[in-house]
Amino acid sequence: MTTNTIDVVSYCRVSSTGQGESGLGLEAQREYIARAAQQNGWNIVGEFVDVVSGKLAIEDRPEGAKALALCKQTKAKLVVAKLDRLSRSVHHIARLLDEAMDFKVATMPQADKFQLHLFAALAEQERTFIANRTKEALAALQKRADEGDVQSVEKIARRTAALELGRNDANRAKGNVAIQERAKLWLKSVRPHITECLHDNGSTLQQVADCLNGKGITTSRGGKWSSMQVKRVMENLALTFPSKQAAL
Numbered sequence: 001m002t003t004n005t006i007d008v009v010s011y012c013r014v015s016s017t018g019q020g021e022s023g024l025g026l027e028a029q030r031e032y033i034a035r036a037a038q039q040n041g042w043n044i045v046g047e048f049v050d051v052v053s054g055k056l057a058i059e060d061r062p063e064g065a066k067a068l069a070l071c072k073q074t075k076a077k078l079v080v081a082k083l084d085r086l087s088r089s090v091h092h093i094a095r096l097l098d099e100a101m102d103f104k105v106a107t108m109p110q111a112d113k114f115q116l117h118l119f120a121a122l123a124e125q126e127r128t129f130i131a132n133r134t135k136e137a138l139a140a141l142q143k144r145a146d147e148g149d150v151q152s153v154e155k156i157a158r159r160t161a162a163l164e165l166g167r168n169d170a171n172r173a174k175g176n177v178a179i180q181e182r183a184k185l186w187l188k189s190v191r192p193h194i195t196e197c198l199h200d201n202g203s204t205l206q207q208v209a210d211c212l213n214g215k216g217i218t219t220s221r222g223g224k225w226s227s228m229q230v231k232r233v234m235e236n237l238a239l240t241f242p243s244k245q246a247a248l
Contacts (some may be wrong), residue, residue: 007042009071033081077103078104205234
């Protein structure tokens with residue numbers, strides 16, 4: 001029989017309305033908390049769920065503020081499934097710890113204040129690394145798109161559409177259709193110009209690029225053509241030189 005039962009307030013957070021409505025991630029959080037409560041003798045006196053970004057401090061979230069208020073009222077400890085559900089900012093975590101705000105993390109129930117601070121710092125550092133790698137990957141993707149790679153253009157457009165429309169399945173499907181149609185229309189529009197350039201002294205990729213630039217035909221992003229851009233678009237259009245293989 002447990003003799004040191006403590007009262008806790010369960011707090012869960014998901015980042016989007018879609019996640020909140022579908023329960024994606026929410027049930028897993030509840031399960032983590034329920035299991036930890038059973039194993040550690042915690043008595044759950046309330047539950048609060050926010051659908052907000054982790055960038056907001058918990059006291060600035062509608063349900064987070066209520067959870068903190070209940071903790072103060074009942075002398076209970078706040079409990080979250082994982083540390084990033086409380087906050088993605090090491091500054092927010094540190095401030096809560098400095099203000100003697102006791103909280104528990106279901107996935108590491110025995111962690112003390114020093115360990116929680118350390119885990120928060122490591123998590124923030126990892127997010128910084130991921131953000132930097134993402135920026136580098138997007139820059140490389142943009143470079144390929146600027147060189148005329150249609151697949152890269154589609155990927156960028158798909159990412160933009162997802163941000164503008166939201167990430168539910170219906171909107172992703174609409175965005176994909178729009179992107180594919182846009183790419184097809186652009187390829188269709190540029191095909192006759194490349195074909196004409198191929199038959200007008202276009203014996204190298206650079207000559208075709210010069211021909212297109214001379215006609216005022218721009219790339220998919222409105223820029224000047226290079227030999228690499230011509231190569232990639234010709235591959236997408238399955239176009240070849242009339243006679244011998246072109247060279248860069």
